[in-house]
Amino acid sequence: MSPPPSDSTPHISNGSDAPDTSPAGSFEAELAKAGANVRSRRGMAVFLARRYPLGGVGLAIVLLFIFVAVFAPYITSHDPLSTNPAISLGAPSAASPMGTDFMGRDLFSRVVYGARTSLAVAFGATLLGVLFGVLIGLASGYLGGWVDLTTQRFIDMLQALPTLILAMAMAAALGPSLVNTIIAIAIPKLPSIARVIRANTLSLREMPFVEAARAMGMSEMRIALRHILPNTLAPLIVLATAGLGTAILVEASLSFLGLGVPEPHPSWGRMLSESAAEYVRTAPWLVIFPGLAITLAVFGTNLLGDALRDLLDPRQRTSN
Amino acid sequence: MPDGVLENPAATVGVPVLEVRDLKKHFPVRKGLLRSVTGHVYAVDGVSFSIARGQTLGLVGESGCGKSTVARAVIRLIEPTSGEVRILGRDILSLNKEEMRASRRQAQIIFQDPFSSLNPRMSAGEIVGEPLLVHHTGSNKERQEKVAALFDRVGLRASQMNSLPHQFSGGQRQRIGIARALALDPQLIIGDEPVSALDVSIQAQVINLLMDLQAEKNLSYLFIAHDLAVVEHISHRVAVMYLGRIVEHAEKRALFANPQHPYTEALLSAVPVPNPRLKRQKRLVQGDVPSPINPPPGCHFHTRCPYATEQCKRDVPPLVEVAADHWAACHLRKPLPASVLSDAGD
Numbered sequence: 001m002s003p004p005p006s007d008s009t010p011h012i013s014n015g016s017d018a019p020d021t022s023p024a025g026s027f028e029a030e031l032a033k034a035g036a037n038v039r040s041r042r043g044m045a046v047f048l049a050r051r052y053p054l055g056g057v058g059l060a061i062v063l064l065f066i067f068v069a070v071f072a073p074y075i076t077s078h079d080p081l082s083t084n085p086a087i088s089l090g091a092p093s094a095a096s097p098m099g100t101d102f103m104g105r106d107l108f109s110r111v112v113y114g115a116r117t118s119l120a121v122a123f124g125a126t127l128l129g130v131l132f133g134v135l136i137g138l139a140s141g142y143l144g145g146w147v148d149l150t151t152q153r154f155i156d157m158l159q160a161l162p163t164l165i166l167a168m169a170m171a172a173a174l175g176p177s178l179v180n181t182i183i184a185i186a187i188p189k190l191p192s193i194a195r196v197i198r199a200n201t202l203s204l205r206e207m208p209f210v211e212a213a214r215a216m217g218m219s220e221m222r223i224a225l226r227h228i229l230p231n232t233l234a235p236l237i238v239l240a241t242a243g244l245g246t247a248i249l250v251e252a253s254l255s256f257l258g259l260g261v262p263e264p265h266p267s268w269g270r271m272l273s274e275s276a277a278e279y280v281r282t283a284p285w286l287v288i289f290p291g292l293a294i295t296l297a298v299f300g301t302n303l304l305g306d307a308l309r310d311l312l313d314p315r316q317r318t319s320n
Numbered sequence: 321m322p323d324g325v326l327e328n329p330a331a332t333v334g335v336p337v338l339e340v341r342d343l344k345k346h347f348p349v350r351k352g353l354l355r356s357v358t359g360h361v362y363a364v365d366g367v368s369f370s371i372a373r374g375q376t377l378g379l380v381g382e383s384g385c386g387k388s389t390v391a392r393a394v395i396r397l398i399e400p401t402s403g404e405v406r407i408l409g410r411d412i413l414s415l416n417k418e419e420m421r422a423s424r425r426q427a428q429i430i431f432q433d434p435f436s437s438l439n440p441r442m443s444a445g446e447i448v449g450e451p452l453l454v455h456h457t458g459s460n461k462e463r464q465e466k467v468a469a470l471f472d473r474v475g476l477r478a479s480q481m482n483s484l485p486h487q488f489s490g491g492q493r494q495r496i497g498i499a500r501a502l503a504l505d506p507q508l509i510i511g512d513e514p515v516s517a518l519d520v521s522i523q524a525q526v527i528n529l530l531m532d533l534q535a536e537k538n539l540s541y542l543f544i545a546h547d548l549a550v551v552e553h554i555s556h557r558v559a560v561m562y563l564g565r566i567v568e569h570a571e572k573r574a575l576f577a578n579p580q581h582p583y584t585e586a587l588l589s590a591v592p593v594p595n596p597r598l599k600r601q602k603r604l605v606q607g608d609v610p611s612p613i614n615p616p617p618g619c620h621f622h623t624r625c626p627y628a629t630e631q632c633k634r635d636v637p638p639l640v641e642v643a644a645d646h647w648a649a650c651h652l653r654k655p656l657p658a659s660v661l662s663d664a665g666d
Contacts, residue, residue, distance in 0.1 A: 207437075208431040211397050212431065214397055215395055216425075216451040216454050217422065218450075222454075
């Protein structure tokens, strides 16, 4: 017990009254804790670039791919779909820097346009997975009871199968199309997102600020959307970014297996499957360049994801 | 500040702001695969009290005695198992969801932890203005003005409205929590250890703010604390809880000067005296609070009471008036004779 407040001589407050630095999950607070100048955008950017150089590289790679995908027609000089048997299996040259495939299509154009497919699938599947994962996780954690029980068993079911197997089953059932590929890749993403959101919701709904919202008469729906959801944002961003690389890889795998994005969309995975067996000795560029594109895209998103996790998830942070 | 008037808790002039009768909250304990109920935690086990307008009831007790459960049960943040809670005479336990939501503006709560009680993603102004938004009070501009006025009243600058909670100190955060509680102009404010997490110097400031607000707006407080000095400073009446029951209830000075229950006596003897030369009294109570899952029969306190008799192990002592307006639940205290009681009531 502390002495009566009336008797206490005023003194300069000790640490416990200094501005706090550790509310759970606050973006700005976490940044401030790590020493960033939260008030200025530039100060923050400089801080982030210094602290997470690899994350910066990852971000640069991801931005590069987005740039390439958006401005594909301006970057390439050939139509990725036009065939020309005369230059079939041409080696890299000034005219086609990555060579041509067995139908004489310019490989550089195809790799560049392939970025559109890969990014569309990766971002589409992530968005879809996040949307439904959040919905399931929030409902499951906030409502509890039988809603929680049934959704969690459903999630268990999805989680019992490995990502690729589940995506393959989905893709095979839905049939090959761009949208179906997105759906097929989004579904295996549901369990991890729903689980994380559920766990966060479970701890957040017991927080005094949620009790305060209830005490002022706020409806449960509004509490979930205004007080719980925004506080799950940090882990969500981490999960979504980390999942981008997997999505690109799964798309490539599905396309490699003939279950992914159908012709005529150029897909890195299908480029590999078309050429790997027959031409890997005679025209290795057909394997090297699409493979390099996949590797680089996955590498970039993973670097970015790791940096975001370090930044936003204090449990993973080793030093300050 | 008006001092406590000696009066029977049940016979206050006018309608009490908060009236609680035989409040119980038993949490089921579930075990095993089928989650079958194997027992109950008797967190609150028949608590009654009332608070008059402009008065403060201090509710004290060790941690785990059920004080915070009482705080939450009287505003239905936790659904009580049984009992009666009346706010301004209205039985709130019988209200449906919509009616309850509307009547929540009469009673607000201030929490212990100034960190977790504010949403880290909302600005201070949004936090304080949220109750107004929920109850559709005024226009956007009027709400802004009201929030600015509240900031000013609790000692914050209106220019801080756009700052996030982590940019404030603990004491300032608690002021934000108080402003939020005041936004709906409630009659009753429940403080669940509102100053326990603060520095002593900051505690004094926050308590003074609460007392000023009470004098100004004629607020009633249910003030929950484990710090007796703080309770003595702010309360008009004090109730002492032990394992889910009130064991003593009296006007503040009577309780502190002349405790009637051995547990209160023990609590008071444990208060540190700011005089190093004063010899410390022998500690009256040893050991820990027994588990509320299997509370001891009879008087819950008999396992630690130095005066316990056979009767204490067997019978639950009722809360009786042992002196004028001084209630205790102890077999060793005899109730006042009826004649004295009627005299005191005049």
